[in-house]
Amino acid sequence: MRLLVFIALKHLLARKRQSLVSLMGIILGVAFFLGISSIMQGSEEDFIKRLVDNSPHITISDEYREPRIQPAEKVYQNSLVSIRNVTPLTETRGLRGYEKILNELRSTPGLLASPVLAGQGIITYAGQEKAITLSGMIPEEIDAVSTIRNYMVEGSLDRLFGNPDGILIGINLAKDLSLSLNDMIAVVAPSGDVKHFKILGIFKTGRGGYDRGQGFIHLKRAQTLFNKPNRINSILVKLDDPQLALSMSKDIENVIGYKAESWQEQSADLMNTLVIRNIIMYSVVSAVLIVAAFGIYNVISTVVMEKHRDIAILKSIGFQSEDIRRIFLIQGVLLGIAGNMVGIPMGIAMIKALSQIKFKPPGSSDIVYMPVSWGWEQFMIAASFALCASVLAAYLPARKGAQLMPVDVLRGGS
Amino acid sequence: MNASPVILRTENLVRTLTTEALPVTLIRGASVDIRTHEFTAIKGPSGSGKSSLLYLLGLLDAPTSGRIFIDDFDITDYNQKRTAQIRLEQMGFVFQFHFLLPEFSSVENVMMPMRRLGKLNDREIRKRAIEKLDRLGLADHLDKLPSQLSGGQRQRVAIARALANDPRMIFADEPTGNLDSESSKTVQGILKDLAHQDGCAVVAVTHDPEFAKNCDRIITVVDGQIVS
Incomplete structure (x- = not known):
């Protein structure tokens, strides 16, 4: 396995510019995902907090x-x-x-x-x-x-x-x-x-x-x-x-x-709106990461295409199809991990920056800070989504590379 | 006369390539014995199927019909995984375009089969790779990338890599096809030594009559059939 990681890393480092471009896709995807989900989540929490705090959680009435x-x-x-x-x-x-x-x-x-x-x-x-x-x-x-x-x-x-x-x-x-x-x-x-x-x-x-x-x-x-x-x-x-x-x-x-009415029951319509809002938000930010995944697919399939000769050599040396597939899958994983490692700090910086934004709601004299959420769930979602997208994007070209027969390349080359 | 044992034997190999238009038969009934300590040349006009025969012998391709034996074991029906393991442990390959892995230095290229085999630790692997390269006169070029080497040097690195796991069979596809006469002689000498001194079975495809003359035995392929 160490050998395969070594080979995968060499492949990526050999084409720094391409790898970097696809990496940027994931980095920005993860960062925007975090930024957007943080304000959405933050404003939702803020909204619910106001709703919850300013009204009794349960009202028991004489009905x-x-x-x-x-x-x-x-x-x-x-x-x-x-x-x-x-x-x-x-x-x-x-x-x-x-x-x-x-x-x-x-x-x-x-x-x-x-x-x-x-x-x-x-x-x-x-x-x-x-x-x-x-x-x-x-x-x-x-x-x-x-x-x-x-x-x-x-x-x-x-x-x-x-x-x-x-x-x-x-x-x-x-x-x-x-x-x-x-x-x-x-x-x-x-x-x-x-x-x-x-x-x-x-x-x-x-x-x-x-x-x-x-x-x-x-x-x-x-x-x-x-x-x-x-x-x-x-x-x-x-x-x-x-x-x-x-x-x-x-x-x-x-x-x-x-009759005992909970705050959820009293504001059921608002809670529905929040659910819809969340669906919209997650589809938008997921789209960003899906676009990034296409970038990875692009890079890895290019690598596979360019590496036909190398695949033939490795196979003639005695590497199994499974080894070849892993080499390219690892490249996807490495891009995913690297994307997260840069994207998450970038997302954190983005959330920090967003939380500094002050504004005055119309009709109010109070200055309000942008509500942001630091919930760990969104970090987990962003990281695992980026990783899954990278692996999936690498899987198809990796499988194609693994199926390559050395003779096909050798015949074409000699 | 042939005292050395047969290591690889084929019976009536046929290889048909199914293309979209017409099926093309590359090899029509080839039966050969490959022996250790022997430098065998496969020659023939271009398009005769000599490379295809080599790929079949080297288990890089599977025959349409016929049988292949290694040490009298029928390995024809082995799956890709098992043939890959045989290549890793017992075979070494040298190709015309000295296929080295471009991102890896000479020593890393030679280490590659040993690392895949995984029987030695990293330090031993590196030591052995240096020994192999040293034997081929490349001790000064250990950490150079293939692009920094001359054609002859690259071909010698490729040979060193073929030798990495001490194979019993070495297959070379036009190993001197791209080299000047000086480098060509060196490479021939090395292959010959491998057969005679190390006791490998060396099989080389060539269309160079000079090269063929140097070999112990010549298999001539014409139109997919062995004629002599």
């Missing part, structure tokens, strides 16, 4: 996925019973026995849960009225299930801790109503109750609707405002491993009966 089975249907199970105009059963009382559910959830390792009572309210200020969704939460637990702290631009989340009459609102609402920190606002509940809140913090998430129509208050205050003492209507759950959300939500739903 049922299926309408309740009517007693008549239970009794006449195998007969034709059609019940129409069943009024949907809404749990106006919120989640029943939520403390028990919470305790059960909290005893699960790797899981954080916090109760929420959400409701609609109207903010009136200086004669204007704005509708707002108010989430009543336990301030100390907000961090566990929400990332709102990261988006505070004025005031702070901590100020809400000791101040039951505080409220956090979005920056768009603050602008619309010319509100600023520490201003007092009145909130009107659907029941007509009015409560006054002091603005303790203003957040800016970048999502316009959220920044205009969302507010956070104390759970207890929400319960009094909406006249639902000791009730909540949803539980937000965060998991240590967001990927488990789908299966975990099913388990939860089976146990407690209420």
Whole structure:
């Protein structure tokens, strides 16, 4: 084998320029593969991270996925019973026995849960009225299930801790109503109750609707405002491993009966888009490497053509067809390995360079860096794809070379 | 008179080449004995099939019919793998266009069959290759590439390579065809020594009457048949 590698290497080194050109094909193929897959992968991860971080991994709400089975249907199970105009059963009382559910959830390792009572309210200020969704939460637990702290631009989340009459609102609402920190606002509940809140913090998430129509208050205050003492209507759950959300939500739903929706379920359409995006990306970068493989095929078949005499000599000396085939296959492998050895560092440099690119998304004042991924899988894919392509490209000419009979060459030569 | 043993024997060899137009018969019923210690010349006009006969004897080509024996073993039906092994261990080849591997130096060319055989370690192989080249007066040209050597020198490197694994048979296809008369004489002398001193069976195809005169025995091929 060492001898065959030696011969293969000599063949490649004898035609440096050609070998180099085909090598460049693989190098660029691998580098671009890495560069492109890194941004695609990076932006996907970034996207999912935002999606996952900014929303609860599982939302348990006071609804049922299926309408309740009517007693008549239970009794006449195998007969034709059609019940129409069943009024949907809404749990106006919120989640029943939520403390028990919470305790059960909290005893699960790797899981954080916090109760929420959400409701609609109207903010009136200086004669204007704005509708707002108010989430009543336990301030100390907000961090566990929400990332709102990261988006505070004025005031702070901590100020809400000791101040039951505080409220956090979005920056768009603050602008619309010319509100600023520490201003007092009145909130009107659907029941007509009015409560006054002091603005303790203003957040800016970048999502316009959220920044205009969302507010956070104390759970207890929400319960009094909406006249639902000791009730909540949803539980937000965060998991240590967001990927488990789908299966975990099913388990939860089976146990407690209420609808538990995972983030994957809530954004199924987006996840589909990502899959399609990945398919497109991999076909494009694979095409680059396939083109590179043709370069290798070209070089090795040229070598085989030029080396007819050498093949005849080697065979007359006593080399087997198998040896000849290996000599040329090894050339493919060597080109593949060399291509990876230069292409991967080049790809790494490319990813580094990409990660330095700063840009400002339209409508935002923040500067964002290009999201890149350093996942080892893409390196594995690029390396093995390049190697396989090289070996495959070398295989056909190698087989042809191996089939060559020495007499055919000798007859032609003498 | 022929005391030396027969090493290679053929019976009624026929080689037909199937081309697209018509089948061409290159060899029509050749039966020869090749002996050790003997320098045999195969001569004949061009196109007579003398090279084709040599390729059959050297197992580079397979006969259409007829049998080939080495040491009285019938090896006609051996597959390519086994004939390659016989060539590696027992045969050496020298061709008209002194086919050396262009990327490899003289000594590397000579080392090649030994390395393929793999019976010695690298240092011993190199030592032996140098010995072979030295014997052919090429001790000063060990690390030169074929392109840096003259025609006669290249042919001597090719002979050294043929000798690499101490073969029992040496086949030469017009070994002096491309050489000037001086180099030609040297090469003839070497081949003769190999037969007489080393006891090899040396078979050389030639159309040079001078060359043939030097040989112990002449096989004349005309139109694919052995006439004498």
